[in-house]
Amino acid sequence: MLAIFAVQLTLAVLVTSVFACIQYRPLLFFSSGHTNNWAVLVCTSRFWFNYRHVANTLSVYRSVKRLGIPDSHIVLMLADDMACNHRNPKPATVFSHKNMELNVYGDDVEVDYRGYEVTVENFLRVLTGRLPPSTPRSKRLLSDDRSNILIYLTGHGGNGFLKFQDSEEISNVELADAFEQMWQKRRYNELLFIIDTCQGASMYERFYSPNLMALASSQVGEDSLSHQPDLAIGVHLMDRYTFYLLEFLEDIHPSSKANMNDLFKVCPKSQCVSTPGHRTDLFLRDPGSALITDFFGSVRKVEITMETINLTEPIQQTYSYVDQLPVSEIIHQKPKQKDWHPPDGFILGLWTLILLVFFKTYGMKHLKHIF
């Protein structure tokens, strides 16, 4: 009797502990807080001599895609076409290493905003989601409040602004406000902002929304320098910061445990000449606990369970489409509009007056012709 009771007790304890573990698992599962990843990669300069900005963006695109974010979750904006530019001696390629070691253009690049579509307005509309209804899904950032978003900007910039297409600019205030709009609309869980331009640190100075982490290639007053010119292609292929960032990311694989603190160490002053900066004060987690793959990859924990779960009885009665909606709504008929008619009192009053005036003017003798 006592033994059975003891066995029951241990069984009960075992079962509750197993259940407790199972209850812990969702917490472990969602410990990073995000369920999907998005990336917005923008190159803002055009013309052949800005080849390196397109190469920057394409290298980040390549890494992000390699680490698991699908094209449907990447918004790639390139302001000019370098691969098919007339001056490209190696058409359909964009190289990031000298001696043409790495073609970041690849075979399956999907550019969402190209050429003159890369404007400040389009960029801000993509971020805030305020696009016209006819915009296709590939051009939208369909993130939700469990999305981690990586935003990478490159181009020519200055203290407080980034130049788009050599004709307009986006300011750091605008960018900060756009992120605040995204926060208010619950469009991100956490956001990593990387910018590779001259005086890039000025662009994240004005951020004020929570859960933002920012990296820049140079401080205010410093220029970001380009890495190597290629003598065959004739232009600089990459910027230093993104070159070393790409080198760092090439070592990351989907199950890597590298965290943000390693990312902050990429490209020290000795290699980059400029001083990279970062900002983590708005980020609610400890940067050491944020993995690289939280932003650059789309990593999901998958656990295989051996248990079976019984679903409840399926619903027997199925409604056909026709039964659910009134027929007129299906056929989209609008009720016929009634034409406007002047009120009867008005017509009566008007014609009475006209008749009165007529008879006053011409005398009552005309009445006998009517009656």
Added chain:
Amino acid sequence: MAAPLTLLLLVAVTVRAALYRSSLADLISERVEVVSPLTAWKRVVEGLALLDLGVSPYSGDVFHETPLIIYLFHFLVDYAEITFMLADVITAVALYLSVKDYNKQVFRKQKYALEADRYPLDCLELIRSPKEMQYIPLKVAMFYLLNPFTILSCVAKSTCGLNNAVIALFVLSTIKGNVLLSAIFLSLATYQSIYPLTLCAAALLYLLQRQYIPVNLRRFSFWWFVAQYAFMYLGSLFVIVGLSFFLLGSWDFLPSVYGFILSVPDLTPNIGLFWYFFAEMFEHFRLFFLCVFQINVFFYTVPLSIKLKEHPVFLIFMQLAVISIFKSYPTVGDIALYMAFLPVWSHLHRFLRNIFLVSCVLLACSALFPVLWHLWIYAGSANSNFYYAITLLFNVAQILLVSDYFYAFLRREHHLSHGLYLKRKDGSEATLVLK
């Protein structure tokens, strides 16, 4: 006289019908010189469409016509072309009949003055004969119907044609001496656009003259007649406005129509003077200049009626000209109306001084309007100043025309009372100058 008139009407209707069927109709109905925001046909169609959708046509800044026009075109929108041609025909026939009657009166007065020996001997050449006056009514109708301005205005289906018809009917009823009809048509004309209010004084003077009531402010009969006329006029105006209220059940036609005419919010370029001034004016001064410009239209009533109290029909002509030039949204249709009266004063041709200059300027400006518009809007190589310069010149030419006729009329009257060859006290030749 009926046969030539009928022929004229047929010719005019044919010309208009031919133009309606051609491709020019669309082009003309968009010209800013021919249509204004008050009179455009597109806006009438838009207003009727809004009404069919269940929205008040006065919501928004589209429709600025009176409710009676809504009522009229609700049933006639498919026959709009015939309506406008009919309006032109009515105007021409009304002007024809009124000028015929006026000529009879002029000739009768002249006969009495001759019998009473009131004319000095040397101005016999200024006396008019029935023979020369025989074709004047036909000429008036021709001037109105075959005037390119009228044809353009009719083809564009501008409601200016309807306004002109009402004013012409007012002139006809005034000259025939019918007090009630004159008051009613005047109130209709005022109801359509506010400016014919100034014709009140001219009508009063004419009707008083016709009923042999002397224009003396101390006499009771004068004030009694004025009171009667004012009562009829204001009464019919109130009745019409009240009836318009019952059409749509709301008063929003008042700010949309009269508020629009008086406060000039729409600054689309036209052949008038308002748009350029108000486009470049500071907000602070807008009300002041608005008052100045609007008073300018009404201002000439009293001085002109004092000067021309013996000649009320000439006063009507002058008032119509002043309204056409100084109103807030003039179009060429308004100009056509007062120009139709010019054959009535054709006997003044020997005293007109600037007629060659004026006609050249008017012709040149009419030709330059579309050219400079194209250069400004489409080619981009001119700007609004060019178009405004032509507008200004056009209006100056019109003012010169009107003042020239005024001078010629007064001079003829002076000669009729003081002789054709004027002498100063010492016997040397003198001449008359309008100061």
